[in-house]
Amino acid sequence: MNSLYVITGPAGVGKSTISRAIAESLQKSAVIEGDDIYNQVVGGYVLPWLEGNHLDVMWKIVFDSIKTYISAGFDVVLNYIISPEQIAMLKETFPGATIRFAVLIVDDKTLLARDMERPEDCRMGDRCLDLLRELKAYDYGYDCYLDSTDLTIPETVSKITADDRFVISC
Numbered sequence: 001m002n003s004l005y006v007i008t009g010p011a012g013v014g015k016s017t018i019s020r021a022i023a024e025s026l027q028k029s030a031v032i033e034g035d036d037i038y039n040q041v042v043g044g045y046v047l048p049w050l051e052g053n054h055l056d057v058m059w060k061i062v063f064d065s066i067k068t069y070i071s072a073g074f075d076v077v078l079n080y081i082i083s084p085e086q087i088a089m090l091k092e093t094f095p096g097a098t099i100r101f102a103v104l105i106v107d108d109k110t111l112l113a114r115d116m117e118r119p120e121d122c123r124m125g126d127r128c129l130d131l132l133r134e135l136k137a138y139d140y141g142y143d144c145y146l147d148s149t150d151l152t153i154p155e156t157v158s159k160i161t162a163d164d165r166f167v168i169s170c
Helices: 015-025 034-038 055-071 084-093 108-117 126-137 153-162
Strands: 003-008 029-033 075-079 098-105 145-147 167-169
Touching: 003 015, 003 084, 003 153, 015 029, 015 075, 015 153, 029 034, 029 055, 034 055, 055 075, 055 084, 084 098, 098 126, 098 153, 108 126, 145 153
Parallel strands: 003 075, 003 098, 029 075, 098 145
Antiparallel strands: 098 167
């Protein structure tokens, strides 16, 4: 079975950049951007952290997409805000799959600076710091945190793809 790479972290930490770089390092791969799928909803759109959101629909589409790509022989790189509950669902849904899971974190100053480099309509401001604190408070049950404050993109990719501490299921 192919590999599933799951990258999470606060808005602005570099999830999309690292996900794309991981996918580019693999022979046959696909990137699933959770934000892209979540933002497909137009009428009835609700911010994902508010009541009445459509996260259940988004996760169904994500899981179906992962299944489709893996069954076609692709490695998959997923990035989105991932809770311990969603990690448990991934492990349950994809038994036997090699799942590599990394929570990207950086210091507050770096996070806000990276957020300011994003297009204006994608900037989250202090919401980035709130997400960083939330993710640091989660108990994933794994040593999955990677501080990429002082790492280059290739160094970050190398750590995620080579360090067995990021393997959570085999």
